[in-house]
C-alpha cells in the first residue's frame with residue numbers, strides 16, 4: 001500500500017499550523033525512539049504541552065474527516081501525532097516502525113507534509129517496496145500512507161527545513177490486500193451511482209461491500 005492524498009489541510013490552515021509550530025519548543029527525536037531506531041534517528045519533535053495537544057486535535061480531526069483516508073485506511077485508532085522538524089543535515093536512517101505504539105497495532109504509517117517542497121532540499125521519505133525504492137516528497141497539506149511493515153528512511157535535508165506530522169493507524173481490516181478490495185469496490189459503487197443513480201446493481205455492490213467489511217472487521 002502506498003497512497004497519496006491531496007489537500008488534507010487547506011492552505012490557510014497550513015499557515016496557521018506552521019505559525020503555531022514556530023512558537024513551540026522542540027526536543028531531540030531520539031527521546032521517543034526504540035533502541036535500534038535511536039541509532040539512526042536524527043530529528044527534532046515538538047514537545048508535549050498544551051499547544052501540542054491543541055495542534056494534534058486539530059490535525060487529527062482533519063485526517064479522520066478526509067474521505068479517502070477513511071476509505072483506504074479504515075482507521076480504528078490513531079496514535080497521537082508527532083510533529084517533526086528536520087533542519088539541515090537531519091535525517092532518519094533505515095528502520096521499520098514498532099509493531100505496537102501507544103497501545104495500538106501499527107498497520108498503516110502516514111506522513112502529512114507541512115512545509116512547501118520549494119523551501120527545502122532533500123528530506124524525501126524513501127520507502128522500500130518490491131518494485132524498488134519509492135521517494136515521496138509532497139506539497140504541503142498532502143499526506144502519504146504506507147504499510148507499517150516496510151523498511152523506510154528520511155533522506156538528509158541539505159537546505160531549509162522539513163516539517164511533517166507523522167502518525168500510525170490501526171485498521172479495522174489488518175490485511176492491506178483486503179483493504180484494497182474494499183476501497184476498489186467502494187470506488188466502483190460511487191462511480192456507478194454518479195452514472196446511473198441508485199440502481200439494483202448499486203444496491204448489490206453496497207450489500208457486498210458492507211458484508212465483506214463486516215466479515216473482515218476486527219472491532
Ligand SMILES: O=C(O)CCC(=O)C(=O)O
Nearest residue numbers: 092097111125154164166
Ligand atoms: O518523517 C517521515 O516522513 C517518517 C518518519 C518515520 O519514519 C518515523 O517517525 O518512524
Ligand SMILES: [Fe+2]
Nearest residue numbers: 095096097152
Ligand atoms: Fe518510520
